[in-house]
Amino acid sequence: MVSSGNDRSCYWWNQRNRELAELGAYVYTCSRNETELNECLQQWTTKGFQVSGSVCDMASSAQRKDLITKVSSIFNGKLNILVNNVGTNIMKHTLEYTEDDFSFFVKTNLESAYHITQLAHPLLKASQAASIVFISSTAGVVAIDIGSIYSATKGAINQLTKNLACEWAKDNIRTNCVAPGIIKTPLAESHLEDGKLLEKYLRRTPLGRLGEVKEVSSMVAFLCLPAASYITGQTICVDGGFTVFGL
């Protein structure tokens, strides 16, 4: 199950979900936008992928419960993979963030992933070889001088990855996290408009370019494969070397 799928266009949705579906996984996904979701699901079914999904605002506790009930019914109470991809960001300096901003980002980026993972635990345990993959950010690994709430939620996801790896190994659940650098998506585009952040980022990125969605989704897929069976509790940066650039 991929905890977020659709977007402003099917292109992005395809990029995010394709990898696991191509490897033969039955993907269940969600979006807040019913029209776009159905359009994308139809395109995917036409391509022969096993995919279904439903509308869910992951910031709503009731809708998360409803989603897991649907997932449980489709997968007969067993879930092999949970990908927590939902996340959003508005770049502000710390003194500009309001109380509402704080609640919104914690709800969307942290509470939603925390709660859906709690709800999914019985299903993951029933699979006897399950894999959880969180999507955090390099902003939760190193610090930059803007976006502190976003970074705090992503840093918390990195920590949660380690805790669950320790707590749930006994249930045969591996837990890992992918921390992307700047990846070409609508979310990133909105932050790169003025060019300054882009220039700063590229200067500090050894590979000297932005990442592609596929470069993140392939890491997510790898972490779910038997090839990764001894990997748990790790946050893997897919960032062109951004987080290791010293000077």
Ligand SMILES: NC(=O)c1ccc[n+]([C@@H]2O[C@H](COP(=O)([O-])OP(=O)(O)OC[C@H]3O[C@@H](n4cnc5c(N)ncnc54)[C@H](OP(=O)(O)O)[C@@H]3O)[C@@H](O)[C@H]2O)c1
């Ligand atoms: N792009 C980057 O440079 C970058 C870097 C580091 C980390 N990340 C992380 O990567 C993940 C994906 O980001 P992206 O760049 O692909 O962002 P995006 O283009 O804005 O897409 C965000 C996705 O999250 C979903 N979403 C957001 N709030 C939701 C909610 N309340 N309920 C259900 N779905 C919700 C959206 O679905 P709908 O709009 O269809 O509902 C959409 O599919 C996020 O966790 C982000 O923090 C991205």
